[in-house]
Amino acid sequence: MHLHFSIHYASRWGQQLFIETNHEKFAQIPLHYQADGWWQADLVVAHLPAGLQYNYVLREADGHERREAGKARALSGLKGRVVYLADSWRELHHPDSALLNTAFTEVIFRPGQVRKAKAVRSQKGLAKVRFDFLQVRVPAGLELVVLGDVPELGNWQPAEAQVLAAEHFPLWQTQILLAPGTQFSYKYALRDPETKEIVIWEQGDNRTYTVPAAADMVVKSDAYFRFAAGGWKGMGVAVPVFSLRSAQSCGIGEFMDLIPFVDWAADQGMQLVQILPINDTSSSFTWVDSYPYSAISVFALHPIYLRVDQLEVAPPKAAHQRTRTQLNALAEVDYEAVLQYKLKLARRAYDRQRSKLAKNKAFQSFVADNAHWLPAYAAFCYLRDQHATADWLRWPAADQNYDQERIDALTAPTSAAYTEIAFHYYLQYHLDKQLYAAASYARQRGIILKGDIPIGIDRESADAW
Structure with a gap:
C-alpha cells in the first residue's frame, strides 16, 4: 500500500514538519515542502500494521517541537493500492481545540443516538472519498452534513446533503465515490433532521479539493466548523461544597449534596458546576483548618465531606438523627x-x-491505584497524630526527613502501625467513592463538575514533608 500524506501549513524559515507514528519502524517521517504552504510525504508498506496511528509535529530551527491538537489520527478502514491522506493542521490554540477534552466530548456535547458511518462499495474507475471532520460542538437536535457542487454531495441541495456519522466522535465521517481528477467545492452545515433544511452554514469560502488521478482512496480530513458567532459559551455556577447543607447531610454540605444541586443547575440550563477546593486540610483539627486553600495533600479529600450514613456500618439511627438535627440547626x-x-x-x-x-x-x-500518594499521606497523618502536630519540623529527628524505606516499612500490612494507616486508606476510599458517584451523576445530567486547587501547598503538609 502506498500512503501519500499532504498537509497545508504556512511555515517560516527553519521550520520542518514531521509525521510521528506509534510504530518503531517508521516512528518519524519527514515531510517535504512543495509550494504555497503544502507539505508532502510518502510511505510504502506491504501490509498496513494494525492499530497504526499518526499525528503531525512542527520542529523549530532550535529543536523545539510543537504538536497539533487532538488525539492521534487512526490509519484504519483504508482500502486500495494508493491512498491519499489530505490532512489539515489542528491548531492547538484554536478556540475549538479547548473542547477536545472529555468534559466536552463525553458530557456537554456527547452525541445522543450515534449512527454508524455510511459504507460505500468500491467501483472500478472510481475513488472512494472519505470525509473525516473533527468537530466537538454540534448543537443538540441538529445533524452535521457536508454538501457541495457535485451530485454525490447533493449539488448544494440541503435535502440531498451527505449526513456525517459520529461513530468515532468527535470525528465525524461519511464516504462517497468520485472519479479521479474530479474537482469539487464543498461546505459543512448543520441541518434540521426533520425538515432537511440548513439551520447553520459554516462561514468563509468554500472548501475545495481535487481527487488525485492515481487515487484508489482519499481521506479528506478537516477540522472545526466555522461558526459565525465565534467560540462556544457556557453557563455555570461556583459553589463551596460546605454551603450545600441539606436535611440529608450532617452539619455541613457533603459530596452527596452535589447531586440535588446538579439537578437544579441542569434545570436552569447550566453546563458547569465549579466547587472550591475539597482537599484535606486537617492540621490542628480546629476551626483554623476550615480554610480550604491550606491543604495537607494535593490528592487527599477532606473527611468532613463524608456522608457517614453510606458507610458499611450505619450509625445508630435515633442518636444520629438527633445529632444531625442539632448540627444542621x-x-x-x-x-x-x-x-x-x-x-x-x-x-x-x-x-x-x-x-x-x-x-x-x-x-x-x-489502594493499589493510588499508591503514588496514598501511603505517604497516610504515614504523614499517622505521624501527625502520634506527635500531636502537623509541623513535621517539630517531629523527632528520625521522622523529620522523608525516607521511602521507612515509609514502606511503616505502611506495610505487617507494621504495628498498619491499623491506623489503613484507617486513612478507608476514609479516602469512601470519600473517593462518594465524590465519584456525584461526578458521574453530574455527567449523566450533562454537567461538568469542575474542581479548584490551591496555587501552592501548605508548609505543614504531606507534600512539603
Whole structure:
C-alpha cells in the first residue's frame, strides 16, 4: 500500500514538519515542502500494521517541537493500492481545540443516538472519498452534513446533503465515490433532521479539493466548523461544597449534596458546576483548618465531606438523627464538632469492617491505584497524630526527613502501625467513592463538575514533608 500524506501549513524559515507514528519502524517521517504552504510525504508498506496511528509535529530551527491538537489520527478502514491522506493542521490554540477534552466530548456535547458511518462499495474507475471532520460542538437536535457542487454531495441541495456519522466522535465521517481528477467545492452545515433544511452554514469560502488521478482512496480530513458567532459559551455556577447543607447531610454540605444541586443547575440550563477546593486540610483539627486553600495533600479529600450514613456500618439511627438535627440547626457550620463526630462514626465503621478489607477487591484496587500518594499521606497523618502536630519540623529527628524505606516499612500490612494507616486508606476510599458517584451523576445530567486547587501547598503538609 502506498500512503501519500499532504498537509497545508504556512511555515517560516527553519521550520520542518514531521509525521510521528506509534510504530518503531517508521516512528518519524519527514515531510517535504512543495509550494504555497503544502507539505508532502510518502510511505510504502506491504501490509498496513494494525492499530497504526499518526499525528503531525512542527520542529523549530532550535529543536523545539510543537504538536497539533487532538488525539492521534487512526490509519484504519483504508482500502486500495494508493491512498491519499489530505490532512489539515489542528491548531492547538484554536478556540475549538479547548473542547477536545472529555468534559466536552463525553458530557456537554456527547452525541445522543450515534449512527454508524455510511459504507460505500468500491467501483472500478472510481475513488472512494472519505470525509473525516473533527468537530466537538454540534448543537443538540441538529445533524452535521457536508454538501457541495457535485451530485454525490447533493449539488448544494440541503435535502440531498451527505449526513456525517459520529461513530468515532468527535470525528465525524461519511464516504462517497468520485472519479479521479474530479474537482469539487464543498461546505459543512448543520441541518434540521426533520425538515432537511440548513439551520447553520459554516462561514468563509468554500472548501475545495481535487481527487488525485492515481487515487484508489482519499481521506479528506478537516477540522472545526466555522461558526459565525465565534467560540462556544457556557453557563455555570461556583459553589463551596460546605454551603450545600441539606436535611440529608450532617452539619455541613457533603459530596452527596452535589447531586440535588446538579439537578437544579441542569434545570436552569447550566453546563458547569465549579466547587472550591475539597482537599484535606486537617492540621490542628480546629476551626483554623476550615480554610480550604491550606491543604495537607494535593490528592487527599477532606473527611468532613463524608456522608457517614453510606458507610458499611450505619450509625445508630435515633442518636444520629438527633445529632444531625442539632448540627444542621446551627446558623454556621461548627467545623470542629462536625469533623470530630464524623471521624468517630467512621472509626466505628472501620473497626467493624477492618477484618474484611483484605478481601474487599474494590478497596484493594483503590489502594493499589493510588499508591503514588496514598501511603505517604497516610504515614504523614499517622505521624501527625502520634506527635500531636502537623509541623513535621517539630517531629523527632528520625521522622523529620522523608525516607521511602521507612515509609514502606511503616505502611506495610505487617507494621504495628498498619491499623491506623489503613484507617486513612478507608476514609479516602469512601470519600473517593462518594465524590465519584456525584461526578458521574453530574455527567449523566450533562454537567461538568469542575474542581479548584490551591496555587501552592501548605508548609505543614504531606507534600512539603
